Amino acid sequence: MKISKEKFGQAFDALVPEYQVIAPVSDANGIAFKGVKSFSEVKQDYLNSKLPPKAFFFPQHEKLMSYKKEGKDVTVKSELKVEDTILFGIRPCDAKGMQLLDMVFKNDQYTDPYYFERRDKSVIIGLACSKIAPTCFCSSFGMSPAGSEGSDILLIDLGDSYEVEVITEKGKALAARFEALSDLSAEEQALVDKIKSAETASKVDVANTTSKLDKMFNSPFWDTLQEKCIGCNVCSFSCPTCHCFDISEEVRKNEGTRVRTWDACMAPLFTLHGSGHNPRDNKKARWRQRLMHKFNYFVHNNGAMACVGCGRCIKSCPVNMDIRQVIDGANKAELVVE
Amino acid sequence: MNNIINEIREKARQLLAEGKVDVVIGYEKGSLPLKATPCFVHSPEGVDSLIWDETCENNLAAYAAKTPGKKAIITKGCDSRALAVLLQENQLVRDDLFIIGVSCSGVIDQRNILAEVGEILEAKISDGKISVKGMEGDKEYLFAEVKDATCQTCRYPNPVMEDLHIGETIEVAQDAPAFADVVALEEKSASDRQDYFKEQMSKCIRCYACRNACPLCYCQECFVDCNSPRWLTGGVNRAENLFFQAGRVLHLAGRCVDCGACTRACPQGVDIRALNRKMTKDVYVMYNHEAGIGEEGKPALNEYTTNDPEQFLVKE
């Protein structure tokens, strides 16, 4: 089924009073996901945002609670404020990234309320990629530029209209607001099939990477791998699946807040103990952690690789460390018999 | 160019084969078009990956102190100035360093190209022209059009210190530094400048790529990571971002060699150089000092004269 962009725009605008609507817009620095008030603000033709949209569920810096002591009374206040949200124009890689984050923030013992309050109150309208960048490699992970995993509704751009695919119940409820759905013409169907069958030109072979990494903790591969890395946090902050954070207390006089801030395994401070001991006190250990976490530990814990092939870390790295080459290098590294 | 590359490789091979150095730090072709990537060559067999062209944008001096052993470094003008400051500050042992100097006519800033042609699919550099095939179209640029801002006014394209020079040297026309960019900002009103820096700082995501790419940011513990006293809360907001950037820039005042590595490293396009350049200008105007233009000397803030200007004092 399809809806004309005009009709979709009207439906979109009608949703604005009820929802916080987040969509890709063009700003001074490229494409960013931001709150919009009208469909006309939405950037139509874009590859993907510079930073991943994960921040809408897992902000870079978030107040968890605040507290105040007055005399003997202590008041504790939750700082969680959640609005019904629509995330429009999320690319399939990022939508999949959200699914991977879900696995982190929810397990059989604990559900992170800060993440899931937002997650549960939002609907993701995915938008299939009609253009594929040279740094895109999602097809390596069994995904595709028109994959629907993680989206509640998936749209495919047909020029004047969108093909609408309802993926989840949540998506179904929202899609009820789109009127004037009509059938696709044969030509349009062919275009949809073409977009759906597209693959990224760039691919890495990850078939055996996890089992290979099982045996690579002491490999000399890590010695040379890390040399050119400058240890900044760009790759982690621009990754749709990186989720490490730090919790700290910001106290002033008799009141304070507890905040959660993105952290990154590439920073030495990440593992620094209160004693001064740092179990990962060199770049080699940190790079091993980064790769192992994404392609080994996460697979063992959650059954999926923590990489969606969006290519952001490749594009933004100041020294052009390319995760595809790193995986390739690990695949080819000789195993050392211990 | 090809001759330079061959000579670099030959020299690297020689140094490694003779055991004079443990590693040669240079550049190899990156995984993306118009990108070189730093490369560490440990054995003579590896030297053929070394390259040299207008894409060699990283400041390799950043690796000098962190790489153990004796090392040879392919060194541009700005890299050599950074090495000079590091030596002045006793961060390096000169005998552990073999400086392979190359004159640099500037490096490419991809930002404008990306903005015009989208993601770059293919690119070719020849005869001072860069032809780019992008996702949004093709375009040919003159090198001068896409040269990094810092290279446009570079006065030290030739290394200020080196053990060996490869290729020809470049003649420099200017004899005094030009600060048109700083003056343009200074001429704006305080509130316009405030607006400008507010906008810049709101882009910063505090990934510290600028700090880590900087050859002269080598503190064992950066003030932003310091727990006691806790200078920054870890909050990522405009005010704290400015605190970080201003703190860093003041720490680099009189030391910054204006290589532009911080600005090129920034994934968010923050105009970090606008701050650094202001300090560079002030230090030049007030103390007639340029950082790292020779092995001898001291950073400007380690020195003083009894008649340094005092206009900053209160009027009382």
Place this chain on the structure above:
Amino acid sequence: MIMGEIQVDAENKKYEPKIAAFLCNWCSYAGADLAGVGRVQYPATIRTIRVPCSGRINPLYVLKAMANGADGVLVSGCHPGDCHYISGNYVARRKFALIKSLLSHVGLEEDRVNFSWVSAAEGIRFAEVVKGVTERVSALGPNNGIFKVDDGGAADE
């Protein structure tokens, strides 16, 4: 040091700024002391932090004071040539010039951050400096500028 709130005298509705004053132990702190002993009147707007030498001033002190909500900063040391440690204030002088210049460049009001030399004998002058700084900072009003951290703040040291 707590600079969090803006002091407003409810009765008189008069805004009174809070100014972080970093004074060198040997000259300006002694000058402030002399002003006190001599009963020289000056506005009670400064919060004095004694430092061993103006050379001890870390630019981060100034930034942190602004971030924590100080309305102004005053840094004062010995006159050039009089440093107890011979050259501490000479070295500091270059640093101060650059701090002042950078902060103005990013759009902080000129009068928020102040530097002066006050000797141990200049009690009256110290009072004059504080008066002058207070007047100028008062004219600017509360620090809502580019360094003020709106929420969270930092742990007290």
